[in-house]
Amino acid sequence: MALYDNKHWLLSHIRHSFIFSDESGFSEMVMMDEDLRVPSMKAYPDLDQDEEDEDGDAPRSLDVNCDLDFGAHRRRVNTAQKLEKMDLERKRIAKMTSIKWEDPLPNVAEVPSNAFERKVLDNAKKDKVKRTSTLSAQLKDCPVLLKNPFFDYSKFDGNAQVGVPVKRYIIFLTMLPERERNYPLHVTIVNTAKVKELVGLVLWKCSEERNAQLEDESAYALHIAEDDGEVDWDFPCLDEKEVVSKFGFNYLALVQKTEVLKSRAQTVSMPLSSLGWSALAERDEKEIEGAEESALQQQAMKEAEMRMKGHMTAMEAPLYQSFQVYILNRVRVRSAVHLGISGEKIEIDPVVQHKATSQLWGKRKAATYDITRIAACELVNQRSSKSHFRLVHQSLTEDPTTTFKTLEFEAENFVAQEIVQKINHILELRATPVWKEYLVTKERKSTRRRSFSFSLK
Incomplete structure (x- = not known):
C-alpha cells in the first residue's frame, strides 16, 4: 500500500x-x-473508469463486509457444534445395552466314568508325626497356678482407668512383719468404690507384690493413720458400706479385726459411794451386784455413744456443708453470706442484698480460701442467742514471713459451735503447715505474756 x-x-x-x-x-x-477537499474528479488522474464505477461515485470500504457477527445473532463456532454432537451421541449410547452373542455349549448327555475317579492317598502321610508348638509345650510343662482370691477387686484399680475420677491413698499394712511395716502401699482406686472394695484391692496388691499369706477380706478393717504409720485408735474403723470419696484422709492403716477388739477393750471402775449405794447396804448381795452391773452398763453405753458421736462428727467433717451466717466488716456492719465448708476449701458467697444497703456499704464479692491457708477458727463472743467466731487465714503477700488475717462472723449459738467444731476437725486431720505455724506463734505469744506478768510481780 x-x-x-x-x-x-x-x-x-x-x-x-x-x-x-x-x-x-x-x-x-x-x-x-x-481532510483534503476534492474540487472535481480531475483530482483522481490515476483512477480509470471501469465497470466498478458504474454504481456511482459513493465511496465504499474494501474490507468491510456484512457478516452474521453483527447484531444480536452470532455464528456458532465449529468446536461448540462438534461438542454438542458428541454430547448427544454419548447420551444416545448410554441408553443402549450391548450384549455379546455366544454359541451355547453342547449338552453333555453322559458323564465319563473317569471324571470323578477315586484317588488313593499315600499311607506315608497318615503316619506323619504330629507337631506341637512351643507355646503348647510351655503351657503343658507349666505347673497349675492357684487363682488369686482377691482378683475380682483388681477392676477397681484407678491406674487402669482413663478419664475416671480416682482417689489415692497411702496404706500401712500392720499385719506384715516388722521390717515390712515401714513401707506403705500406694493405692489408687476409683471414687465410686466402697471401703470393702478398697480393702479387697489392698489385699490383692499385697498378695501380688509382697507374696504375703492373707486371710479373707472380712477379717480386716481400715483405720485412720498418721503419716508415720501410727494407727489412730481414737477413731473407729471406716464403714465398709460407705463410698471412699466420702473420706478425705490420705493415710490409712489395714488392721486385723482381732487387734481392733483388743485395743477397744476397756475396764470401767466406779466407787459404790459415788453412786449412792450406802442406802442399799442391808439388801441382799445379789440385788446389789445386779444393780451395780446395770449402772455400769448404762454409764459405759452413754460414754460409748458420746465417743461414737464425736468420732462420727470428726469423720463427717470433710463433707461439704453450707451455713447461712453474717460477716462483719471493719465498722461492724453485718452482711448475709453463705459459708460453704469442705475438706478442700472454704467458700464465702454473698446473699443478694437490697440496692440501698449495697450502695451504702458496697457490694461484697465472693471469696474462696484453700484449706491449706486456714490457720484457726475460734469463738470470740457468745451471747444469749448470737455468737461471734473468728476465722484466721494466711495472707497472700510477697513477704517471706507468714502474716495472718482474720474474718469475723456472726451466727446462732449452735450454728457457730458446729462451724468452729467442723473447721477444727478438718485442721486436725489435715495438719497443714500453716495450722502448725499458727499454733507455735500462739504458744510463743502466750509464753511472752506469762513472762511479762511474772516480771511485773
Missing part, C-alpha cells in the same frame, strides 16, 4: 477500511487534520 501516491485514495482507504475495526480511536486521530 506504500506504493500508492494518491493521497485522496489513501485517506479514503484508511477511512473505510480501518475506522470500523479500530476500537482504540487511533485511526480517527491520524486523519483528524488530513
Whole structure:
C-alpha cells in the first residue's frame, strides 16, 4: 500500500477500511487534520473508469463486509457444534445395552466314568508325626497356678482407668512383719468404690507384690493413720458400706479385726459411794451386784455413744456443708453470706442484698480460701442467742514471713459451735503447715505474756 501516491485514495482507504475495526480511536486521530477537499474528479488522474464505477461515485470500504457477527445473532463456532454432537451421541449410547452373542455349549448327555475317579492317598502321610508348638509345650510343662482370691477387686484399680475420677491413698499394712511395716502401699482406686472394695484391692496388691499369706477380706478393717504409720485408735474403723470419696484422709492403716477388739477393750471402775449405794447396804448381795452391773452398763453405753458421736462428727467433717451466717466488716456492719465448708476449701458467697444497703456499704464479692491457708477458727463472743467466731487465714503477700488475717462472723449459738467444731476437725486431720505455724506463734505469744506478768510481780 506504500506504493500508492494518491493521497485522496489513501485517506479514503484508511477511512473505510480501518475506522470500523479500530476500537482504540487511533485511526480517527491520524486523519483528524488530513481532510483534503476534492474540487472535481480531475483530482483522481490515476483512477480509470471501469465497470466498478458504474454504481456511482459513493465511496465504499474494501474490507468491510456484512457478516452474521453483527447484531444480536452470532455464528456458532465449529468446536461448540462438534461438542454438542458428541454430547448427544454419548447420551444416545448410554441408553443402549450391548450384549455379546455366544454359541451355547453342547449338552453333555453322559458323564465319563473317569471324571470323578477315586484317588488313593499315600499311607506315608497318615503316619506323619504330629507337631506341637512351643507355646503348647510351655503351657503343658507349666505347673497349675492357684487363682488369686482377691482378683475380682483388681477392676477397681484407678491406674487402669482413663478419664475416671480416682482417689489415692497411702496404706500401712500392720499385719506384715516388722521390717515390712515401714513401707506403705500406694493405692489408687476409683471414687465410686466402697471401703470393702478398697480393702479387697489392698489385699490383692499385697498378695501380688509382697507374696504375703492373707486371710479373707472380712477379717480386716481400715483405720485412720498418721503419716508415720501410727494407727489412730481414737477413731473407729471406716464403714465398709460407705463410698471412699466420702473420706478425705490420705493415710490409712489395714488392721486385723482381732487387734481392733483388743485395743477397744476397756475396764470401767466406779466407787459404790459415788453412786449412792450406802442406802442399799442391808439388801441382799445379789440385788446389789445386779444393780451395780446395770449402772455400769448404762454409764459405759452413754460414754460409748458420746465417743461414737464425736468420732462420727470428726469423720463427717470433710463433707461439704453450707451455713447461712453474717460477716462483719471493719465498722461492724453485718452482711448475709453463705459459708460453704469442705475438706478442700472454704467458700464465702454473698446473699443478694437490697440496692440501698449495697450502695451504702458496697457490694461484697465472693471469696474462696484453700484449706491449706486456714490457720484457726475460734469463738470470740457468745451471747444469749448470737455468737461471734473468728476465722484466721494466711495472707497472700510477697513477704517471706507468714502474716495472718482474720474474718469475723456472726451466727446462732449452735450454728457457730458446729462451724468452729467442723473447721477444727478438718485442721486436725489435715495438719497443714500453716495450722502448725499458727499454733507455735500462739504458744510463743502466750509464753511472752506469762513472762511479762511474772516480771511485773
